[in-house]
Amino acid sequence: MTPAIERLLILQERDGRRIGLEQTLARLPLELKLAEEKIASEKEALAAIAQRLKEMEVRRAALDVEIKDLEEKARKYKNQQLSVKKNDEYQAITHEIETVEKAAGELEEQEIALMLEIDEAKEKAAAESAAHEKTIQLHEREVAAIKEREGNLKSELTEAQEDTSKAEATAIEPFLSHYKQIRERGVRFPLVVPMDVNMCSGCHLKVSGEVETIVRHQKEPAHCNNCGRMVYWE
């Protein structure tokens, strides 16, 4: 193996690490977004539970007001009755009082039923909310972990980029330029591969006799005529 190839192999290894880090980093925003979306939907579920309870309380408060109004009405009738002299008028007011009190009684029954319903709903809501809170905590920890990982990966990437630059600086031309061309074309790593007898070990196809001759001379970069990778003699 020539020094030119040796140095390219070092560059390739560092490049591989750098690209791997870049790809991992590129996936993180999506992971972060998914975790944040999960948190948002859990919070929506929590808000919906609270809203349901609130609506029940509003209904109860409205019933309360209606009952108090009816009771007030009954009180007024009773006061009115005190000053009534005629018997038929007295009977009419008695009838009104009974009607109003009956209505108030029915509403009170409704209110008691609703209060029981609210108690049950509160118990259920507490359990459901606790489950949602727990899930939120899990996702929040996940978000924190992703952010921490992102920070670590970024510093690792900076290091890997520096290592790559150093390896590029010591690489030998025209091998380096050829290597860069293959890299720019987005060929899958490894870009520099040994020959396996007369086969490219990158694509496992036989190279042409012409390429084989160049490889054996080891003077200039040789490329597999199938996949374009740089081939060398081990």
Ligand SMILES: [Zn+2]
């Ligand atoms: Zn090949």
